[in-house]
Amino acid sequence: MTEITEALKNIIRPENVVSQKSSVLTNETMHYCPGCSHGVIHKIIAEIIDEMGIQEDTIGVAPVGCSVFAYNYIDIDWQEAAHGRAPALGTAINRLNPEKIVFTYQGDGDLAAIGTAETLHAVNRGENMVMVFVNNGIYGMTGGQMAPTTMQGQVTATTPYGRNIDLHGYPLRITEMLAQLPGACYVTRQSVETPAAVRKTKKALRKAFENTKNKQGTSFVEVVSTCSSGWKMTPEASNNWMRDNMFPFYPLGVLKDGEKVKPEDLPNVGK
Amino acid sequence: MKGNEVIAEAAIRCGCDGYFGYPITPQSEVMETLMNSRPWETTGMVVLQAESETASINMLYGGAGSGKKVMTSSSSPGISLMTEGLSYLAGAELPCLILNVQRGGPGLGTIQPSQADYFQCVKGGGHGDYKLIVLAPSSVQEMHDFVELGFELAFKYRNPALILSDGAIGQMMEKVNLAPQKPRWTDEEIQEISGSWATTGKSKDRKQNIVTSLELDSEQMEQNNLKFQAKYKEIQENEVRYEEIDCEDADYIFVAFGSSARICQKSMQIARDKGYKVGLLRPITLFPFPTKQIAALADKVKGFLTVELNAGQMVEDVRLAVNGKKPVEHFGRMGGIIPSPSEVVTALEQKVIGG
Ligand SMILES: Cc1ncc(C[n+]2csc(CCOP(=O)(O)OP(=O)(O)O)c2C)c(N)n1
Numbered sequence: 001m002t003e004i005t006e007a008l009k010n011i012i013r014p015e016n017v018v019s020q021k022s023s024v025l026t027n028e029t030m031h032y033c034p035g036c037s038h039g040v041i042h043k044i045i046a047e048i049i050d051e052m053g054i055q056e057d058t059i060g061v062a063p064v065g066c067s068v069f070a071y072n073y074i075d076i077d078w079q080e081a082a083h084g085r086a087p088a089l090g091t092a093i094n095r096l097n098p099e100k101i102v103f104t105y106q107g108d109g110d111l112a113a114i115g116t117a118e119t120l121h122a123v124n125r126g127e128n129m130v131m132v133f134v135n136n137g138i139y140g141m142t143g144g145q146m147a148p149t150t151m152q153g154q155v156t157a158t159t160p161y162g163r164n165i166d167l168h169g170y171p172l173r174i175t176e177m178l179a180q181l182p183g184a185c186y187v188t189r190q191s192v193e194t195p196a197a198v199r200k201t202k203k204a205l206r207k208a209f210e211n212t213k214n215k216q217g218t219s220f221v222e223v224v225s226t227c228s229s230g231w232k233m234t235p236e237a238s239n240n241w242m243r244d245n246m247f248p249f250y251p252l253g254v255l256k257d258g259e260k261v262k263p264e265d266l267p268n269v270g271k
Numbered sequence: 272m273k274g275n276e277v278i279a280e281a282a283i284r285c286g287c288d289g290y291f292g293y294p295i296t297p298q299s300e301v302m303e304t305l306m307n308s309r310p311w312e313t314t315g316m317v318v319l320q321a322e323s324e325t326a327s328i329n330m331l332y333g334g335a336g337s338g339k340k341v342m343t344s345s346s347s348p349g350i351s352l353m354t355e356g357l358s359y360l361a362g363a364e365l366p367c368l369i370l371n372v373q374r375g376g377p378g379l380g381t382i383q384p385s386q387a388d389y390f391q392c393v394k395g396g397g398h399g400d401y402k403l404i405v406l407a408p409s410s411v412q413e414m415h416d417f418v419e420l421g422f423e424l425a426f427k428y429r430n431p432a433l434i435l436s437d438g439a440i441g442q443m444m445e446k447v448n449l450a451p452q453k454p455r456w457t458d459e460e461i462q463e464i465s466g467s468w469a470t471t472g473k474s475k476d477r478k479q480n481i482v483t484s485l486e487l488d489s490e491q492m493e494q495n496n497l498k499f500q501a502k503y504k505e506i507q508e509n510e511v512r513y514e515e516i517d518c519e520d521a522d523y524i525f526v527a528f529g530s531s532a533r534i535c536q537k538s539m540q541i542a543r544d545k546g547y548k549v550g551l552l553r554p555i556t557l558f559p560f561p562t563k564q565i566a567a568l569a570d571k572v573k574g575f576l577t578v579e580l581n582a583g584q585m586v587e588d589v590r591l592a593v594n595g596k597k598p599v600e601h602f603g604r605m606g607g608i609i610p611s612p613s614e615v616v617t618a619l620e621q622k623v624i625g626g
Contacts, residue, residue: 055473055475056472056473056474056475057472058472059337059470059472061333062483068485071479071481071483075473075479076472076473076479077470077471077472077473077479077480077481078470078479078480078481078482078483079332079333079336079470079481079482079483080363080481080482080483080484080485081329081332081333082329082332082355082356082359085325085326085329085332085356088321088325088326088327088329088330088332088333089329089330089332089333089336090333091319091326091330091333092289092291092317092319092329092330092331092332092333092334092337092341093333093334093336093337093470095289095317095319095334096288096289096317096333096334096337096339096341097337097471100472117322117323117325117326118322118325118326118329121321121322121326
């Protein structure tokens with residue numbers, strides 16, 4: 001025992017640190033359920049803010065939903081938006097403070113249901129911000145009701161016999177819709193269920209924050225996520241279910257990477 | 272100038288940082304005038320046409336949460352859409368300015384003037400126990416003056432302020448004295464005026480600023496509410512504004528705000544020619560309401576008539592102030608109809624003097 005402790009002492013030294021908690025994460029204990037993706041995504045965002053040295057310049061807009069308390073965990077200035085309205089807040093914050101780096105953080109109920117209009121129009125205007133979209137296919141906070149992104153056949157609190165398209169409409173691939181909009185410069189869909197996926201998502205988010213720093217327009221990062229409590233599965237089963245059922249319908253990868261459309265490239269009927 | 276145009280001019284001149292709005296008659300000239308003036312080239316003011324009133328009021332939240340001087344304008348159906356945001360703005364204690372150029376309702380209603388949004392704007396409208404500071408202009412000059420006053424009060428109390436106007440004053444043309452151009456506040460000046468609570472970017476040496484109305488702990492939420500109520504009480508004690516015309520010798524008092532107060536001025540002349548001593552109390556602030564002033568008049572006069580372009584809304588506040596001491600009656604036309612001054616006098620004779 002003492003030998004092991006002695007050995008560890010030699011290993012656990014500042015110069016040997018490979019990865020540690022970012023100073024941009026607060027010391028608050030997160031409230032998320034085991035297996036929830038929000039915590040991982042928070043962690044990545046905090047690391048990016050840290051690595052880019054933009055803590056003083058970044059303003060976050062928190063949603064309504066499970067991540068309503070995002071401001072308790074990432075140590076920057078935050079505004080808490082009404083359900084779905086984060087893109088409207090982000091628009092004004094950035095328009096009035098163009099040098100700041102603004103990001104919104106929303107779930108599928110927030111972004112793709114009550115806030116569809118605000119989301120679509122902010123992206124269509126090409127507001128210079130990062131929009132983080134956590135798609136767990138369900139309303140987590142309110143007890144697992146159907147979201148626009150809920151899969152056909154998926155059982156939720158409001159679709160106890162499974163989502164029936166004739167009754168409840170189609171699952172919404174909002175990210176595909178947004179990728180068509182001229183204001184978006186970068187639209188990607190990622191996940192965080194494996195270390196490799198986390199690294200890819202971090203890269204994607206880093207690019208989104210870089211774009212915003214360089215005033216490129218809207219960068220939209222969807223993260224297909226799990227909700228073990230809402231889905232009533234263990235974290236491991238949730239990951240498997242997500243891979244088997246959600247990835248085919250919400251395929252991972254970059255949907256758009258470039259620039260927002262230049263005004264010169266559109267018809268202009270003015271003088 | 273037109274009332275609505277003056278709002279735009281006053282906003283630029285008082286150093287407003289941003290306007291976010293959505294068109295609706297009879298107030299669309301506000302944004303039209305702003306867009307025409309291109310203030311982003313002169314003062315740096317941001318002007319943005321949002322996709323809806325819901326978005327514009329939430330843009331106000333974002334802007335106000337950054338400590339900026341931001342405003343919007345709309346008319347009745349649009350204000351209904353904004354009430355979600357108004358409740359959140361009040362809950363997060365954010366200063367901002369909203370203009371409601373009322374039209375006839377309910378529903379899509381008419382585009383003619385009305386005062387039927389009194390309850391909605393003065394009593395809250397959105398959910399929760401909150402108050403807006405409500406100013407009621409009765410002239411184009413006051414439309415101008417209340418922009419700066421509205422911002423001043425909003426920042427003094429960190430509370431949304433609302434100018435409750437109507438289609439008559441918004442569309443009316445009158446001469447105005449325009450204020451000289453003032454510079455926009457710098458971030459430092461804003462912090463000096465209202466403290467450093469806004470999301471200006473967290474520096475290493477200060478704690479996070481979080482703009483929110485959320486509080487899950489009921490004990491704490493009650494404390495927040497008690498703090499809001501104490502603020503509203505302070506506003507009630509310090510910010511009551513009103514005008515009294517010919518009240519010294521009056522037997523009867525008209526209580527009217529905004530455009531109906533203008534009609535009452537003419538009615539007073541007609542009534543005095545007929546031998547009735549009539550005065551006018553015109554509340555300029557609807558919250559805070561001139562309760563004490565009306566109560567004082569109740570000791571001297573025989574009766575009150577409120578004249579409103581609605582089915583009887585402010586009359587409830589006048590009755591509370593008078594507290595049963597004297598009769599308080601209401602006369603109003605609805606749906607965008609403006610009564611004639613002689614119609615008002617007839618109502619006074621029938622409802623108050625005769626009764
Ligand atoms: C105007 C309004 N309607 C409804 C709610 C209740 N509500 C809170 S969170 C939520 C759903 C959130 O789901 P989602 O955005 O998917 O986030 P998650 O909890 O899954 O992370 C709803 C409907 C609310 N807060 N405000």
